Amino acid sequence: MNIFRTTEEIQLHIRQAREKGKTIGFAPTMGALHEGHLSLIESSKAGTDLTVVSIFVNPAQFNDPADYKKYPITTDKDIAMLEKSGTDVLFLPSALEIYPHGTAGLEQYDLGYLETLLEGVYRPGHFQGVCQVMARLLGIVRTNHLYMGQKDYQQCMVVKRLLELIHIDQKVQLHICPTVREADGLAMSSRNLRLGPAARQKAVVISKVLRYVKENLQPGDVTALKAKAKKLLVDEQFEVDYFEVADAGNLSPVNNWDGETKLVAITAAFIDGVRLIDNMIVN
Numbered sequence: 197m198n199i200f201r202t203t204e205e206i207q208l209h210i211r212q213a214r215e216k217g218k219t220i221g222f223a224p225t226m227g228a229l230h231e232g233h234l235s236l237i238e239s240s241k242a243g244t245d246l247t248v249v250s251i252f253v254n255p256a257q258f259n260d261p262a263d264y265k266k267y268p269i270t271t272d273k274d275i276a277m278l279e280k281s282g283t284d285v286l287f288l289p290s291a292l293e294i295y296p297h298g299t300a301g302l303e304q305y306d307l308g309y310l311e312t313l314l315e316g317v318y319r320p321g322h323f324q325g326v327c328q329v330m331a332r333l334l335g336i337v338r339t340n341h342l343y344m345g346q347k348d349y350q351q352c353m354v355v356k357r358l359l360e361l362i363h364i365d366q367k368v369q370l371h372i373c374p375t376v377r378e379a380d381g382l383a384m385s386s387r388n389l390r391l392g393p394a395a396r397q398k399a400v401v402i403s404k405v406l407r408y409v410k411e412n413l414q415p416g417d418v419t420a421l422k423a424k425a426k427k428l429l430v431d432e433q434f435e436v437d438y439f440e441v442a443d444a445g446n447l448s449p450v451n452n453w454d455g456e457t458k459l460v461a462i463t464a465a466f467i468d469g470v471r472l473i474d475n476m477i478v479n
């Protein structure tokens with residue numbers, strides 16, 4: 197595996213690969229890698245000639261500076277996992293490399309209503325930060341295929357929108373990969389590393405409640421089901437930012453289900469000070 201820390205080095209390597217006719221797959225991450233990340237790499241390896249992974253904890257997307265400071269860093273272990281996974285290139289830039297002029301004054305993107313609901317409400321500025329880093333990374337890694345996880349459902353929609361907004365000279369196809377879960381159902385996440393043993397045990401309730409919604413969904417009024425789901429979390433001492441049942445295509449909240457529209461149940465909740473997000477297609 198080639199490890200590059202500068203834009204110049206990685207661009208040269210990718211240009212040479214493209215000149216040989218190779219297709220490039222790219223999975224951007226913030227490190228503290230787990231099997232969820234590895235599933236993106238597997239998909240990229242199956243669908244492209246050269247798989248590039250980036251590890252960059254993006255300061256611009258943390259609305260809470262304390263959350264940024266506490267973000268787990270496990271670079272040596274990550275490198276070993278990536279070597280084993282058959283990743284071809286790791287891009288490991290510094291903040292200065294990504295934001296040579298700092299993060300103030302970066303471009304703002306018109307994300308429309310997507311920024312006004314769910315994560316957009318509870319993490320103001322977060323998706324601007326996601327777009328700022330993605331625009332930069334896509335400009336550096338001239339990928340054809342971008343691999344992201346359904347675990348971050350709204351982020352996938354935001355990036356889809358970003359791809360319409362920015363002008364890059366090659367077509368980028370976004371592949372959304374299914375959420376990888378622990379054996380008990382907890383969605384894998386780098387943040388799970390911050391859960392103490394009791395909180396870790398309790399965290400499984402999130403996926404159980406999502407499944408509860410899936411099993412109990414009926415056409416008609418779904419407000420009682422949503423309220424019940426939220427209560428199940430609150431009863432287990434979760435501090436719930438939101439629990440929503442939404443149109444899977446555009447994320448607008450659904451209160452009355454026609455029995456046909458594809459729905460996603462989606463939530464963000466704190467347990468023991470750690471904010472976890474998860475979602476599930478429920479029909």
Ligand code: AMP
Nearest residue numbers: 225226227232344345347348375376384
């Ligand atoms: P992160 O390092 O958390 O920024 O995640 C990097 C990429 O991995 C994003 O596209 C995530 O959606 C994806 N990802 C994170 N957790 C999972 C998971 N449990 N299953 C599948 N993909 C995931």
